[in-house]
Amino acid sequence: xxxxxxxxxxxxxxxxxxxxxxxxxxxxxxxxxxxxxxxxxxxxxxxxxxxxxxxxxxxxxxxxxxxxxxxxxxxxxxxxxxxxxxxxxxxxxxxxxxxxxxxxxxxxxxxxxxxxxxxxxxxxxxxxxxxxxxxxxxxxxxxxxxxxxxxxxxxxxxxxxxxxxxxxxxxxxxxxxxxxxxxxxxxxxxxxxxxxxxxxxxxxxxxxxxxxxxxxxxxxxxxxxxxxxxxxxxxxxxxxxxxxxxxxxxxxxxxxxxxxxxxxxxxxxxxxxxxxxxxxxxxxxxxxxxxxxxxxxxxxxxxxxxxxxxxxxxxxxxxxxxxxxxxxxxxxxxxxxxxxxxxxxxxxxxxxxxxxxxxxxxxxxxxxxxxxxxxxxxxxxx
Numbered sequence: 476x477x478x479x480x481x482x483x484x485x486x487x488x489x490x491x492x493x494x495x496x497x498x499x500x501x502x503x504x505x506x507x508x509x510x511x512x513x514x515x516x517x518x519x520x521x522x523x524x525x526x527x528x529x530x531x532x533x534x535x536x537x538x539x540x541x542x543x544x545x546x547x548x549x550x551x552x553x554x555x556x557x558x559x560x561x562x563x564x565x566x567x568x569x570x571x572x573x574x575x576x577x578x579x580x581x582x583x584x585x586x587x588x589x590x591x592x593x594x595x596x597x598x599x600x601x602x603x604x605x606x607x608x609x610x611x612x613x614x615x616x617x618x619x620x621x622x623x624x625x626x627x628x629x630x631x632x633x634x635x636x637x638x639x640x641x642x643x644x645x646x647x648x649x650x651x652x653x654x655x656x657x658x659x660x661x662x663x664x665x666x667x668x669x670x671x672x673x674x675x676x677x678x679x680x681x682x683x684x685x686x687x688x689x690x691x692x693x694x695x696x697x698x699x700x701x702x703x704x705x706x707x708x709x710x711x712x713x714x715x716x717x718x719x720x721x722x723x724x725x726x727x728x729x730x731x732x733x734x735x736x737x738x739x740x741x742x743x744x745x746x747x748x749x750x751x752x753x754x755x756x757x758x759x760x761x762x763x764x765x766x767x768x769x770x771x772x773x774x775x776x777x778x779x780x781x782x783x784x785x786x787x788x789x790x791x792x793x794x795x796x797x798x799x800x801x802x803x804x805x806x807x808x809x810x811x812x813x814x815x816x817x818x819x820x821x822x823x824x825x826x827x828x829x830x831x832x833x834x835x836x837x838x839x840x841x842x843x844x845x846x847x848x849x850x851x852x853x854x855x856x857x
Contacts, residue, residue, distance in 0.1 A: 514620030515542035517552045520628035525613050529638050529732070529745025530603065530666050531595040532611065538583070538592045539617055539625065551580030551587075552617035555624070556596055559612040567612050567630060580619075585697055588704065600667035603637045608738070610634055637665040639674065639733040642747035647729050652758035655718040659731055659747060666745070672735045678743060679716050680730040681708040689726050689751055696728070696749055705730060723756040723842070756842035760790045763819070763836040763849045770854060773824060779856050781823040785836050785849065788819075792840045798823075799848065801833045807848060808833065815839055826856045 517539040524535050534556065540548055559572035575596060578586075586594045596613070615628040640662040650656045657679065664671050684692055685700035692699035705728065709716055721727060729750040732743040765786040773780050783798055795815025800823065801808025811823060826832065835848035 514623045515544065515546060515548060516623045517541070517548060517617045517619065517625040518543055519626040520615050520617065523613065523615055523628045523631050525631040525633045527633055527635055527638070528595070528743055529641065530600050531597045531745070532613065532633055532635075533593060533595050534613060534615070535591065535593050536615065536628065537590055538587055540590070543625075548619060550619060551584045552619050552625075553580050554578040554583050554592075554594070555616040555618070556594075557614045557616065557627075558596070559614070561610050561612065561632075572612075572614065588701075598635065600637070600665070603635055604665065604667040604669055607636050608634055634738045636737040636742055637667055637669060638742060639671055639735060639744040640664055640666050641745045642731050642733065645729065645731050645747040645750045647727075647750035647752045649752070649754045650717075652756060653719050655721055655727075655752065655754060656715065657718065657729055657731070657750070658715040661714050662733055662744065672737070674733050675736050675741055676710045676712050676734050677714070677716075678710055678732045678734055679708045679718075680705045680732070680746075681718070682706065682728045684726045684728055684751075686726045686753065689753070692728065693749075693751060696746075699728065710734075721754055723754050726751065726753045756792070756840070757844065759844040759846045760788055760793055760838035760840050762847045763788060763796065763838050766834065766836050766849045766852050768834050768852045768854045770856065777828060778824075779826055779828065781826050781832065781834070781854055781856075782820070783823060783834050783836070783852075784820040786819065788838045790838070790840060792842070794839050794841045794843075796821075797837045797839060797845070799835045799837070801835075801851070802831070804833055804851060804853070806833075807835060828856050830856050832856070 518541055520536045520539060522537050525532050539552060542548060554577070555574055556576040557572045558575045560568055562568045578594065583592065583594070586592050610632050612630055612632045614630045616624045618624045642659045642662060645657065645659045647655055647657050661674060662671060682701055682705035683703040685702055688698060688700035708718065729752070731747040732745070734741040734743050763785045767784055769782040771780050771782060772778070795817050796819060797815065798811045798821045799807045799809065800811050812821060832854050833851040834854065835851050837848050838846040
């Protein structure tokens with residue numbers, strides 16, 4: 476007779492029981508829907524600076540490029556600008572901070588150059604007049620998700636004052652081959668229409684544009700593609716300035732700001748209208764002088780050569796000289812030098828005996844401008 480199988484031991488039943496419980500509970504360790512990654516949090520801005528320029532506070536800082544986990548941000552973050560005030564004891568009032576502007580990343584990228592951002596927070600002229608000398612405190616935050624702001628930036632403070640009206644009639648034109656003349660009218664009131672303190676000086680700024688962006692920059696300066704950004708060129712106490720450090724065929728933008736003394740330092744107005752200019756070299760060289768002609772025997776019998784010479788021109792952009800010969804006194808006549816001469820002399824071996832000639836010389840610069848002819852020199856060939 477076969478022996479009956481022994482009953483299952485508790486050791487064998489436990490794994491089956493565990494599997495059954497996992498199945499009833501919806502699975503043990505089974506993969507479910509993927510969890511989306513948490514949005515990155517930009518690192519905090521740590522180098523914020525602020526200064527008043529005209530009716531605005533210019534905020535400058537390095538735009539964060541990494542998250543708090545050290546990963547590179549794949550898009551420009553949105554910027555939040557927060558402004559606050561001081562308590563009566565001079566300490567920052569945390570409850571006074573309020574959001575004054577939100578700048579989307581694509582917009583903010585237009586204010587960034589080499590990773591450094593410059594963005595202006597505009598202020599109302601009447602507010603500056605009523606709260607002259609008040610301190611404003613700024614802090615920034617950035618984010619790439621609505622739910623994940625960065626930590627606050629460092630806080631900076633700036634004293635606010637009324638500023639001069641913007642100059643609106645800046646003009647620029649080339650007066651000669653060495654000078655661009657700038658002129659404007661001095662403002663007589665603050666931007667809010669109040670009495671203006673004495674103007675200490677005017678600040679002249681100049682930048683160089685990519686010529687292809689000049690038309691767009693004329694409508695919106697933020698559309699400019701800068702080869703050299705607007706930089707302080709000079710300070711002057713008069714309402715004009717002579718720029719002698721330019722180059723022809725470059726496109727320049729000029730801006731002038733008035734500066735007054737406030738809070739122990741100079742405070743600038745807003746930008747004037749922008750004067751765009753691409754100077755062209757339309758100025759011919761000086762007329763050659765001291766022209767002399769000497770007649771000498773030629774290489775063949777009864778032939779002669781006219782030796783023409785003159786004083787050298789001193790222009791740095793001189794390309795060369797041309798020599799003309801005429802058989803009548805009041806005509807320029809024939810060009811004897813199709814190719815420009817690099818030296819101030821020329822030998823004419825095509826003269827004819829018993830003939831009278833008038834010689835003139837001109838100078839030509841690298842832009843192709845030709846000077847007026849020299850005084851005509853008469854020679855009689857023997």
